[in-house]
Amino acid sequence: AQSVTQLGSHVSVSEGALVLLRCNYSSSVPPYLFWYVQYPNQGLQLLLKYTTGATLVKGINGFEAEFKKSETSFHLTKPSAHMSDAAEYFCAVSDRNYGQNFVFGPGTRLSVLP
């Protein structure tokens, strides 16, 4: 069965600082990988995803993530944090087969300090 771990349930950064949110997965074969963001009292919104091709994926709002098969990781980064980035971030994986077995990680709450 697949699983997702996100190191750090809460991360705080200063405005303008680098954002690094960690995601590791366990799967017998490389899955599809996703990052979703959830703002307070709202549904989830896709930031970016990796399905195939280039391992460095660029998403919305200046975020990017790199798939590293050898490390079974898909860490999310942003060079310069903005106050509006404060939210809950979820890493997710799914099988490459019909039925998907879609699994979310526990989430990391990002706080941005002025």
Add this chain to the structure above:
Amino acid sequence: EAGVAQSPRYKIIEKRQSVAFWCNPISGHATLYWYQQILGQGPKLLIQFQNNGVVDDSQLPKDRFSAERLKGVDSTLKIQPAKLEDSAVYLCASSPSRTSGVGETQYFGPGTRLLVL
């Protein structure tokens, strides 16, 4: 383009009562998902529909939860009877399903917040 609609947004019930949630996916989306998100946790997939057929319901507590998607459009999720541990946000999502949902972006509704007393 209208997003995924859910109602009600909030619901408070007592344990052992019944409750139902409604979801209207984005027009034309064939795949529909229901998730349960307990406070402080990531969403957990309860059931996935492809049109009006069930793809995955392995994590649906079938003794109390049921879901249907008649005509392959709207969907309802029901809990009967509710328990205290069912307090959570219930999220509905849909995807176009050009590839039967595999690898596709899921579009989420705002969720229904359920409190069971």
